[in-house]
Amino acid sequence: MSQTPTSMVKLSAIEKTWADGTRALNSVDLEVPQGQFCVILGPSGAGKSTLLRAVNGLMKPTAGKVQVDGLELTQTSERELRKRVAMIHQHFNLATRASVAANVLSGALPEVSLARALCGWFHPEQREKACHYLERVGLKPEHLHRRAGELSGGQQQRVGIARAFMLDPKVVLADEPVASLDPQISRDILTLLKDAARELNATVICSLHQVDLAREFGDRIVGMRSGEVVFDGAPEEFDDQRLGRLYQNADWGDGEPTQAREDTPQLEAAGGM
Numbered sequence: 001m002s003q004t005p006t007s008m009v010k011l012s013a014i015e016k017t018w019a020d021g022t023r024a025l026n027s028v029d030l031e032v033p034q035g036q037f038c039v040i041l042g043p044s045g046a047g048k049s050t051l052l053r054a055v056n057g058l059m060k061p062t063a064g065k066v067q068v069d070g071l072e073l074t075q076t077s078e079r080e081l082r083k084r085v086a087m088i089h090q091h092f093n094l095a096t097r098a099s100v101a102a103n104v105l106s107g108a109l110p111e112v113s114l115a116r117a118l119c120g121w122f123h124p125e126q127r128e129k130a131c132h133y134l135e136r137v138g139l140k141p142e143h144l145h146r147r148a149g150e151l152s153g154g155q156q157q158r159v160g161i162a163r164a165f166m167l168d169p170k171v172v173l174a175d176e177p178v179a180s181l182d183p184q185i186s187r188d189i190l191t192l193l194k195d196a197a198r199e200l201n202a203t204v205i206c207s208l209h210q211v212d213l214a215r216e217f218g219d220r221i222v223g224m225r226s227g228e229v230v231f232d233g234a235p236e237e238f239d240d241q242r243l244g245r246l247y248q249n250a251d252w253g254d255g256e257p258t259q260a261r262e263d264t265p266q267l268e269a270a271g272g273m
């Protein structure tokens with residue numbers, strides 16, 4: 001008998017209005033089940049990063065409720081949240097002067113006491129796990145003691161993935177993880193991320209700019225525009241017409257707005273694209 005998948009992330013009526021009046025999120029409802037690779041797609045300024053930051057607690061919504069693994073964020077300590085939710089960043093966010101090993105081990109910090117963290121003392125099991133993940137992401141033993149900043153972009157993102165998986169997270173948030181990488185390396189990195197998440201049955205919410213990658217890797221595509229969800233469905237449903245509507249007159253992040261086409265209807269309400 002098939003079971004209804006557990007909802008791992010649940011956003012209910014999330015609003016975010018920044019101090020300058022910018023409305024970044026407008027009544028966003030989103031439920032992401034356990035184990036899903038959910039891609040957030042949309043033009044620059046659509047609210048993708050703001051949404052991801054709502055899930056990891058870095059952005060306090062103006063209104064609405066965020067739940068992760070059944071816990072409401074306002075009632076959850078940062079430490080509890082960090083054990084469940086890991087983040088992968090566009091610009092890797094590594095300590096570039098520290099070793100690759102130290103960067104990966106830093107993913108275990110929410111589980112380590114301050115005194116031990118200051119001395120750089122990690123459990124042998126944590127060191128073993130760091131080695132396991134470094135191997136898992138395709139880095140070699142000789143990389144362990146190199147400074148992270150000396151690695152290529154693709155290698156740095158591999159370190160970022162290994163770090164993110166150190167605490168067996170239930171949720172991995174990836175904010176444009178391949179934006180600065182070339183197409184083949186982007187595919188390798190997304191394959192790694194998807195496979196590593198599948199091994200743990202972890203939920204991934206990944207913002208992307210590349211539509212082809214969203215279609216290839218997403219179990220589901222959520223299209224955002226002007227702070228609203230305007231498409232939510234399977235990649236097969238996200239056809240070129242819907243793509244056109246999502247990006248109509250929009251900024252692709254390269255400063256080149258797409259031209260409106262006369263036959264392109266106005267955006268409809270969520271799910272109605």
Ligand SMILES: Nc1ncnc2c1ncn2[C@@H]1O[C@H](COP(=O)(O)OP(=O)(O)OP(=O)(O)O)[C@@H](O)[C@H]1O
Pocket residue numbers: 018019020022023024042043044045046047048049050051253
């Ligand atoms: N700290 C802030 N203060 C004021 N406005 C902000 C702040 N952070 C984001 N915004 C605004 O909120 C809106 C959504 O931004 P967000 O970064 O979430 O978009 P995005 O879809 O991730 O864009 P991109 O693809 O370019 O990264 C934008 O209008 C942005 O300028």
